[in-house]
Each structure stands twice: as C-alpha cells, then as structure tokens.
Amino acid sequence: IEAILNSRPLSPLTSDPEDVSALTPAHFLIGKKLIALPELNVLDIPEGRLRRFQRMQAMVQQHWTRWQREYLSELQVRTKWRQTSQQRLKIGTLVLIRNDNLCTLNWQLGRITSIHPDKDQVIQVVGVKVRGGEVTRAVNRICALPIEESE
16 A cells, blocks of 8 residues: 555656656655556455455555545546536646556556637547657546646
8 A cells, every 4th residue: 555655646747848757755765656567456356265465455456446436536527517627627737547448557647738628618628748649538538636836
C-alpha cells in the first residue's frame, strides 16, 4: 500500500507544457518514479485458498480497485450536471487517461493541448499530449489532476 500511495502524482515535474511527467512522493523518497512489475490477479481466488502473501496482494488490488472507483471518479468531469467543472479543463492541465485494459498505475499521464466544444459550447473532447504523440479523448475518459498551476 505504501508503494501505491507513493506513486500518485502530486504536481508537474516542470512548468514546460511539453513535459507530461509528474512529481510523486517516491521522488522525495528514492529520487525517481516507482516502477512495479505486473502482479497476478488474486481477486478471483477464494479467500480460504490464499496464502499470506497472496492475501496481501489481494488487499493491494482491492485498494487499487477502490481508489479507481472512488477517487478517480471524483476527478472525472460530469459536465451535464455541473457546468462549473468545465472550468477545470484548460489547455496545459495535467490529466490521467483512463484505460480499462491497464492497471491504474500504468494509465498514461498527459497535458491537454486542445479543447473541442460541441455546438452548445460544452467541452466533449480534448486533445492530450502524451509520451510518444498526441491523442484525442472524450472528457469522460480523462481525469484532471487536482493540481493548482502557478501562473
């Protein structure tokens, strides 16, 4: 659980809008980003058959699942009901790109480079610069990080 908490992004590493890397608590502890190997999914194994290590792994996976379901869903913009949340999506905002096929630790980090509002001026799609290029994603597939940019 320690590694999970020490891997969460705190703020951008630089003020350069081209840089998509983020500062994490691990940078203060070990001087670099934590990198974890993929782990066996033990959530589907019955509790009675798990050893101590596997139980620990199950707890970590449950924590990630809960964090993804609760915390990240809070970061996501729900524009239909709260128009003020549109103000958080600006060019240069640091975001995580949701990918249901990857574990949360491996979601891409990027910066918004373009905003594409619909005919009612509601932002539906954004362009995001990531390592290796630029992608276009719907706002319900990105999570704006709660980082205050200094201007």
